[in-house]
Amino acid sequence: MASESKIYFYPVWLRIWHGINALGILILIITGINMQYSNPQLELMNFNLAVNLHNIAGIMVTVNYLVFFFGNMLTSNKKFYRLKLKGLIKRLTLQVMYYTSGLFKNEKAPFPLSEKRKFNPMQKVSYLVVMYLFVPGLIITGLALLFPETIIENVYSISGIFLTAILHASLGFFVSIFLIVHLYVASIGKHPLNNFKSIINGYHDIGGH
Ligand code: HEM
Numbered sequence: 001m002a003s004e005s006k007i008y009f010y011p012v013w014l015r016i017w018h019g020i021n022a023l024g025i026l027i028l029i030i031t032g033i034n035m036q037y038s039n040p041q042l043e044l045m046n047f048n049l050a051v052n053l054h055n056i057a058g059i060m061v062t063v064n065y066l067v068f069f070f071g072n073m074l075t076s077n078k079k080f081y082r083l084k085l086k087g088l089i090k091r092l093t094l095q096v097m098y099y100t101s102g103l104f105k106n107e108k109a110p111f112p113l114s115e116k117r118k119f120n121p122m123q124k125v126s127y128l129v130v131m132y133l134f135v136p137g138l139i140i141t142g143l144a145l146l147f148p149e150t151i152i153e154n155v156y157s158i159s160g161i162f163l164t165a166i167l168h169a170s171l172g173f174f175v176s177i178f179l180i181v182h183l184y185v186a187s188i189g190k191h192p193l194n195n196f197k198s199i200i201n202g203y204h205d206i207g208g209h
Helices: 012-036 047-074 076-081 088-100 121-146 160-186 194-201
Strands: 006-008 203-205
Touching: 012 047, 012 160, 012 194, 047 076, 047 121, 076 121, 088 121, 121 160, 160 194, 194 203
Parallel strands: none
Antiparallel strands: 006 203
16 A cells, blocks of 8 residues: 555556567667767777667567556556646646746645646656657657668658658757757656656655655
């Protein structure tokens, strides 16, 4: 049983998905950067090793994505991802004001978390964009690059493979930026480690962000 100040936010399937996803994406970022800036004179990681690890981690993240997608579809976790457009800009502005100013003045969070609200508006929008646009986009372009014969040859005389690679690398860049912000925001709370403990044991401490 949880104490009164804790809410069971992260069921086992979600924590397993999140752990595998975090590890997989970290491997993808490290190996992806190694391939992007590969230099035979200064090899941080053997190029072929980077390619193989990138392919393996990519397949791992892809299969694991099905756990996230169907897990959300089949359980009540999906309710936290429902976005009301009415008043969204105002809610996002309030949250940004809090993160950039109110937080440092010890003001109260504008959208305190509860049984009904697992995400503040900024979390909700960023998780929606990352999990339903960026990650699927990375998976589709990644699979296409793994099977390049499926890619259209030319788009207005520009190579289809080149365009797919640019899109893939750009999405990878956006997810990397998300991860940096995600780690910073997750460290905001009663104690910097509280939220990291939550995603491992399932229980969120009330009074965080
Ligand atoms: C070292 C890597 C990571 C760490 C330490 C980490 C940490 C956390 C923590 C502490 C939470 C719960 C608190 C919160 O919502 O802020 C969380 C939730 C979440 N993280 Fe991460 N994360 C990592 C990587 C990622 C990556 C790579 C993605 C997506 C590409 C991701 C997507 C999510 C999502 C969607 C949730 C909310 C899940 C839900 O409750 O439905 N995380 N993460």
